[in-house]
């Protein structure tokens with residue numbers, strides 16, 4: 001397990017699912033965790049879960065699609081914690097349910113605003129701060145959809161392709177200032193977002209789990225958290241612009 005004592009970590013979308021799992025893992029490793037989400041109740045619940053084992057967690061409300069929110073978030077975290085060592089850009093909205101011709105424009109706009117512009121705005125503020133420090137590591141949460149499209153998920157898939165593009169290009173830009181940027185492509189992970197997608201899937205739940213992993217089970221938020229912490233650690237100090245699949249082997253087939 002990494003020792004992140006005296007480190008400051010920020011996780012967006014940390015009020016649920018994978019983001020919550022990553023926030024808990026950072027706190028267990030000793031970091032001071034900025035738990036951020038648009039969902040106040042979910043974010044505060046994550047903080048209570050961190051405090052229950054004696055960890056340091058603090059809630060910062062933020063809608064990542066709003067530039068003012070994101071710059072205020074990073075400024076507040078740095079004011080309170082003194083630095084920003086790690087950031088995980090995890091907040092996103094889930095898959096649409098229509099075939100492309102029927103996707104409402106407003107759905108396209110919202111998915112792109114949160115999943116793409118949100119990551120872009122977070123990267124801007126985080127890189128600026130980390131450049132001043134001369135060090136830092138950032139992980140963006142993409143999806144296996146960035147490699148393999150699914151039925152009726154055109155816009156979500158496009159948004160996750162964009163996350164890979166942002167990750168890889170930003171990794172080049174930021175390497176010279178001491179900032180490492182990588183991504184994770186989760187497969188089917190047991191979270192509220194996946195539950196919603198399974199409810200809308202025409203195939204049965206078991207069939208989907210079978211198709212989405214080599215080992216007949218869903219992934220857990222902890223599986224993604226371990227990868228995120230490794231990518232932030234010095235053990236990954238020669239890893240730049242990489243996307244790590246945490247997918248139960250889904251992309252192998």
Ligand SMILES: NC(=O)c1ccc[n+]([C@@H]2O[C@H](COP(=O)([O-])OP(=O)(O)OC[C@H]3O[C@@H](n4cnc5c(N)ncnc54)[C@H](O)[C@@H]3O)[C@@H](O)[C@H]2O)c1
Nearest residue numbers: 013015016017018038039063064091092143188189191193
């Ligand atoms: N669960 C999966 O199977 C799966 C697979 C591949 C990728 N992912 C990705 O993992 C990440 C986390 O997904 P999850 O399954 O935990 O989803 P989730 O819905 O459980 O959690 C997402 C969190 O993001 C927050 N959020 C939404 N819009 C926001 C905004 N504008 N500003 C700030 N926070 C906002 C939500 O309130 C929620 O707490 C996402 O990037 C998702 O695309 C998930």
